[in-house]
Amino acid sequence: xxxxxxxxxxxxxxxxxxxxxxxxxxxxxxxxxxxxxxxxxxxxxxxxxxxxxxxxxxxxxxxxxxxxxxxxxxxxxxxxxxxxxxxxxxxxxxxxxxxxxxxxxxxxxxxxxxxxxxxxxxxxxxxxxxxxxxxxxxxxxxxxxxxxxxxxxxxxxxxxxxxxxxxxxxxxxxxxxxxxxxxxxxxxxxxxxxxxxxxxxxxxxxxxxxxxxxxxxxxxxxxxxxxxxxxxxxxxxxxxxxxxxxxxxxxxxxxxxxxxxxxxxxxxxxxxxxxxxxxxxxxxxxxxxxxxxxxxxxxxxxxxxxxxxxxxxxxxxxxxxxxxxxxxxxxxxxxxxxxxxxxxxxxxxxxxxxxxxxxxxxxxxxxxxxxxxxxxxxxxxxxxxxxxxxxxxxxxxxxxxxxxxxxxxxxxxxxxxxxxxxxxxxxxxxxx
Amino acid sequence: xxxxxxxxxxxxxxxxxxxxxxxxxxxxxxxxxxxxxxxxxxxxxxxxxxxxxxxxxxxxxxxxxxxxxxxxxxxx
Numbered sequence: 001x002x003x004x005x006x007x008x009x010x011x012x013x014x015x016x017x018x019x020x021x022x023x024x025x026x027x028x029x030x031x032x033x034x035x036x037x038x039x040x041x042x043x044x045x046x047x048x049x050x051x052x053x054x055x056x057x058x059x060x061x062x063x064x065x066x067x068x069x070x071x072x073x074x075x076x077x078x079x080x081x082x083x084x085x086x087x088x089x090x091x092x093x094x095x096x097x098x099x100x101x102x103x104x105x106x107x108x109x110x111x112x113x114x115x116x117x118x119x120x121x122x123x124x125x126x127x128x129x130x131x132x133x134x135x136x137x138x139x140x141x142x143x144x145x146x147x148x149x150x151x152x153x154x155x156x157x158x159x160x161x162x163x164x165x166x167x168x169x170x171x172x173x174x175x176x177x178x179x180x181x182x183x184x185x186x187x188x189x190x191x192x193x194x195x196x197x198x199x200x201x202x203x204x205x206x207x208x209x210x211x212x213x214x215x216x217x218x219x220x221x222x223x224x225x226x227x228x229x230x231x232x233x234x235x236x237x238x239x240x241x242x243x244x245x246x247x248x249x250x251x252x253x254x255x256x257x258x259x260x261x262x263x264x265x266x267x268x269x270x271x272x273x274x275x276x277x278x279x280x281x282x283x284x285x286x287x288x289x290x291x292x293x294x295x296x297x298x299x300x301x302x303x304x305x306x307x308x309x310x311x312x313x314x315x316x317x318x319x320x321x322x323x324x325x326x327x328x329x330x331x332x333x334x335x336x337x338x339x340x341x342x343x344x345x346x347x348x349x350x351x352x353x354x355x356x357x358x359x360x361x362x363x364x365x366x367x368x369x370x371x372x373x374x375x376x377x378x379x380x381x382x383x384x385x386x387x388x389x390x391x392x393x394x395x396x397x398x399x400x401x402x403x404x405x406x407x408x409x410x411x412x413x414x415x416x417x418x419x420x421x422x423x424x425x426x427x428x429x430x431x432x
Numbered sequence: 433x434x435x436x437x438x439x440x441x442x443x444x445x446x447x448x449x450x451x452x453x454x455x456x457x458x459x460x461x462x463x464x465x466x467x468x469x470x471x472x473x474x475x476x477x478x479x480x481x482x483x484x485x486x487x488x489x490x491x492x493x494x495x496x497x498x499x500x501x502x503x504x505x506x507x508x
Binding site for chain 2: 191192193194196344345346347348350351381385386387
């Protein structure tokens with residue numbers, strides 16, 4: 001269960017480009033990591049009157065970019081109200097603990113536009129009446145030092161109302177889960193806890209706590225300046241705005257791109273150009289495989305992806321070439337996910353290793369009879385039965401793989417694998 | 433307005449002792465690893481007392497009773 005703590009993956013895995021379509025909002029091409037150019041471009045953070053930001057965010061329709069997609073204004077309103085009701089000043093946490101191995105957008109954003117995130121953190125803190133602000137990143141990324149440096153410059157410029165405390169969380173898949181983060185910041189182990197009462201009611205130091213993904217805060221900082229109509233000028237009426245995506249294409253470095261909601265997947269993944277693709281992973285390791293024949297016609301939106309059990313989520317997209325084995329690829333990820341179980345909840349502790357082991361068998365030609373049935377049964381036994389969504393997300397991946405790669409599973413049952421290239425596509429931390 | 437009780441499990445606390453399944457068999461069974469499987473329905477009127485006892489007697493206090501106030505006419 002020890003996460004690899006060695007090298008920085010911050011700069012080795014990603015490059016950034018802008019995508020076609022809407023102009024880049026979050027990460028302009030030139031140096032907004034510099035405070036002077038950030039302020040020249042956007043001005044100082046505009047602290048709004050109480051309640052104004054919540055209304056603005058409701059009009060904009062901003063939703064969280066950490067994966068769950070919860071409406072931001074509702075969380076802000078809840079935390080502000082809980083603060084008044086309990087008499088406890090709320091705490092705000094910027095969640096940059098991007099523990100999903102296939103996602104690099106949060107660290108890229110923190111490197112390239114730290115001041116937009118820090119603006120958003122200050123504005124959100126002011127909106128809920130918080131007297132404590134944190135920014136959490138993964139240990140070993142080198143981000144904390146750079147961000148502290150940025151915060152010191154902001155303090156000298158007098159931009160911030162609250163001093164931000166920077167924290168490094170252990171490099172584990174569940175460290176970024178909001179209750180795990182709140183536990184860690186309360187001085188306990190970074191593990192998810194029973195979700196009653198929720199973090200927004202009782203989180204860091206038992207105070208009402210707003211946990212927002214760093215990209216969400218960056219969007220918030222822009223909406224506070226340019227308004228709801230500006231935010232809605234890209235995307236669709238139901239799913240407005242843009243989002244950062246981490247795009248994995250075989251033979252290329254993963255890329256972080258900013259895309260408008262409802263961008264066609266085929267354009268983001270360059271499908272139909274070059275090597276044939278058999279399936280697309282949408283939403284990362286808690287996401288879903290969609291057969292390429294369907295994915296070709298889908299857009300990056302809840303409306304298009306929901307029928308496949310997928311969602312734009314935190315924006316992880318991966319295209320599996322036709323000559324790879326989707327079962328082997330999924331089995332690798334499942335072994336990692338089983339090891340990343342916090343081991344607190346019985347069904348997850350018992351079920352995930354069994355599912356991963358059975359899937360490893362399924363990935364080998366000539367697997368024994370009954371393996372698929374075992375996987376389906378165990379999947380049913382872990383789903384919905386944990387303190388966090390780790391079992392649910394893992395089962396989403398399992399079930400989508402059984403559907404998308406049913407043909408491959410039939411081939412394996414008959415004793416052969418159709419794949420000719422064994423090169424792994426999806427990234428895992430060292431040692432997995 | 434009506435009050436309904438349902439049961440929930442703090443999965444981080446539950447160690448699969450299985451007492452709850454003995455006290456409340458109509459709502460709780462055990463999975464193949466000994467952890468409770470809840471049927472998800474509100475506790476029947478006649479079983480409320482046993483449900484309270486199951487929650488109180490759980491050795492690690494992992495069984496939670498949830499009180500849901502249900503309007504008689506509304507769907508939830």
